Amino acid sequence: MQDLSRYVRQMRYPPMGEAGQQRLASTRALVVGCGALGTVIANTLVRAGVGKVRIVDRDFVELTNLQRQVLFDEDDLAADLPKAIAAANKLQRINRQVEVEPLVADVSPQNVEELTANVDVIVDGTDNFETRYLLNDIAVRDNIPWIYGGCIGAEGQSMTILPGETPCLRCLMPEPPPAGTTPTCDTAGILGPIVNVVASIESMEAIKILSGNRESISRSLTVIDLWDNRLRQVSVAKLREQMNCVCCQQHEYAWLAGSRGSHSAVLCGRNAIQLSPATAVQLSLEDLAKKLSPLGQVKLNRYLLRLIVDPYTLTIFPDGRAIIAGTDDIAEARTVYAKFIGT
Ligand SMILES: [Zn+2]
Numbered sequence: 001m002q003d004l005s006r007y008v009r010q011m012r013y014p015p016m017g018e019a020g021q022q023r024l025a026s027t028r029a030l031v032v033g034c035g036a037l038g039t040v041i042a043n044t045l046v047r048a049g050v051g052k053v054r055i056v057d058r059d060f061v062e063l064t065n066l067q068r069q070v071l072f073d074e075d076d077l078a079a080d081l082p083k084a085i086a087a088a089n090k091l092q093r094i095n096r097q098v099e100v101e102p103l104v105a106d107v108s109p110q111n112v113e114e115l116t117a118n119v120d121v122i123v124d125g126t127d128n129f130e131t132r133y134l135l136n137d138i139a140v141r142d143n144i145p146w147i148y149g150g151c152i153g154a155e156g157q158s159m160t161i162l163p164g165e166t167p168c169l170r171c172l173m174p175e176p177p178p179a180g181t182t183p184t185c186d187t188a189g190i191l192g193p194i195v196n197v198v199a200s201i202e203s204m205e206a207i208k209i210l211s212g213n214r215e216s217i218s219r220s221l222t223v224i225d226l227w228d229n230r231l232r233q234v235s236v237a238k239l240r241e242q243m244n245c246v247c248c249q250q251h252e253y254a255w256l257a258g259s260r261g262s263h264s265a266v267l268c269g270r271n272a273i274q275l276s277p278a279t280a281v282q283l284s285l286e287d288l289a290k291k292l293s294p295l296g297q298v299k300l301n302r303y304l305l306r307l308i309v310d311p312y313t314l315t316i317f318p319d320g321r322a323i324i325a326g327t328d329d330i331a332e333a334r335t336v337y338a339k340f341i342g343t
Contacts (some may be wrong), residue, residue, distance in 0.1 A: 002097060008047050013271035021049060027210040028052040030119040032107055032135060034083045035059070036190065037149055037231030038125025039071040041206070041211060045123075046091045048207055052099040053091070056115055057084040057125075058106040058274065059267070059323065060304060068192040082303045082317075092178075095294035104303055106265075106276055106321055107131050109258040112138050121206050123148035125199070129176035130261050136161070136169040137256035140248045145209050148203040153188045154227035156198035159236065160205045160217045163248065170247040192225045230259075263328050267338065272325040273333035281320035288316065292340060312336055 002025055004011065004018065011021045029050050031042045034057035038280050045053050061069075061083055069083075076086040088102035105111060107126075116122060116138050124147055126132055132148060140163045146167055149158040159169050174252040182219040194307045201222060208216045220233040239245075246252045254260045265274045287306045296309030307314040312326035314336065322341060 003269055004049075005095075006095075010048060011210050015213050016211055020213065023212045024049050024207070024210050025051045027120040028054065028118060029206055029210065030054045030116060031125050032056050032083035032115075032122060032131065033125035033127065034069075034071075034087045035065065035066045035125060035127060035169065036192075036195040037151070037199045037202065038083075038253065039069045039087060040196055041123050041125050041203050042087055042091060043071055043094070044200065045206060046095050046098045046100060048203075049095070050098060050206075050210055051239065054103065054115070054119065055084050055099040056103045056105055056107055057082065057087075058104070058321065059083050061086050062270075064269075065205065068190065068195050068321070070196075080301055080304065080306060081167060082297060085303055106274065108276065109134065109261065110280065111257055112256065115140065116144060119144060121209050123202050123206050125151045129173075130255075130265065132169060134255040134261065137247060137253040139163055139170045141253055141256065147202045147205045149198045150280060151194045151198045152183050154191050154194050155225045156194045157221060157223045158198055158201045158205070158218075159221045160219075162214070162217065163166075166219060167236050167243070168245060168248040170244045171239040171243045172236060175241065175247070175286075180263060191226070194224065197224060197226060236279055266328055266330065267323065270325065271328050272323055273330055274321065274323050274326060274333070274335050275330075275333055277320040283316070283318050283320055285316070285318055288341070295340065303305070307340060309340070316341060316342060 007021050008263050010016055011018050016220055027050055029045050031038050042053055042055050060083055061072045065072055071087045072165055073088045082104040084102035086311055088100045089297050093101045112134055122135055122144055143163045145162050147160050152192055193310040205217055219237055221236050223232045230287055289300045289305055292298050292307050296307050307318045315323045321338055324336050327333050
């Protein structure tokens with residue numbers, strides 16, 4: 001039996017109790033994206049004593065992250081650590097009772113089944129709709145509760161999806177907003193406190209689900225503007241009957257089937273493009289480093305290879321994925337990828 005003494009304040013809350021705590025310890029959560037929202041969510045769930053927390057993130061720590069991404073520090077930046085690894089290192093020092101599993105990967109139709117296998121809840125720490133629609137597809141298909149959250153500027157929103165019971169993300173938004181029409185953290189900026197609020201709402205919803213308190217989850221879309229001090233609960237209960245949703249009513253999973261979505265992504269607020277190979281590869285970063293070192297400045301650690309060749313900085317992962325900074329043009333990024341990594 002696990003020593004529960006660190007959770008005594010949490011167990012004193014009647015709906016949690018010792019039974020809820022023990023239940024929490026036997027569950028698994030998947031946190032997708034470990035940036036602003038994801039670091040707060042992972043921090044909260046690990047401290048609360050969720051049995052296993054799997055963290056998936058495709059990116060590495062950058063200077064502009066430190067303003068709001070609470071698990072990272074200047075040492076992580078200096079070590080060029082992927083976010084999932086830096087987060088897991090810190091979280092294990094916070095609570096060794098929890099099994100933290102970091103995965104440096106981009107969630108795609110190819111790997112999403114494996115990533116969501118045996119999890120009791122999926123919590124949204126992403127910054128893009130492509131990944132969210134993919135998560136919505138698998139959550140609805142496999143009947144996994146999932147919690148949507150997003151924020152920009154000083155505003156944010158969250159909705160909990162219990163498949164078969166409450167509306168899904170596509171009942172709320174049948175199609176993702178067209179690229180370029182929504183503000184990004186590049187154009188609108190982002191303030192730390194709204195991240196903490198939205199991530200805390202998501203974490204609380206996850207804790208309710210995992211501790212066996214499903215009846216207490218929110219049945220509304222929560223919309224918050226922290227600058228104007230407004231919190232609204234938008235009723236969404238009727239959406240399931242009204243929308244005849246392609247996903248949760250007609251059971252068409254276009255994002256999961258890969259007929260929607262792409263292998264490239266413009267990264268939010270970064271002047272950078274992510275490119276993924278169409279088929280799975282396993283690169284030897286050491287061999288690649290030898291090949292690339294005559295061409296520019298090469299840095300290598302266990303998790304990634306960095307090539308600086310003016311005006312670009314390429315960060316290459318063992319799965320063949322690359323983040324190419326120095327351009328926001330996908331075609332240009334593809335050319336750079338082909339030139340240095342190959343196709
Ligand atoms: Zn739906």
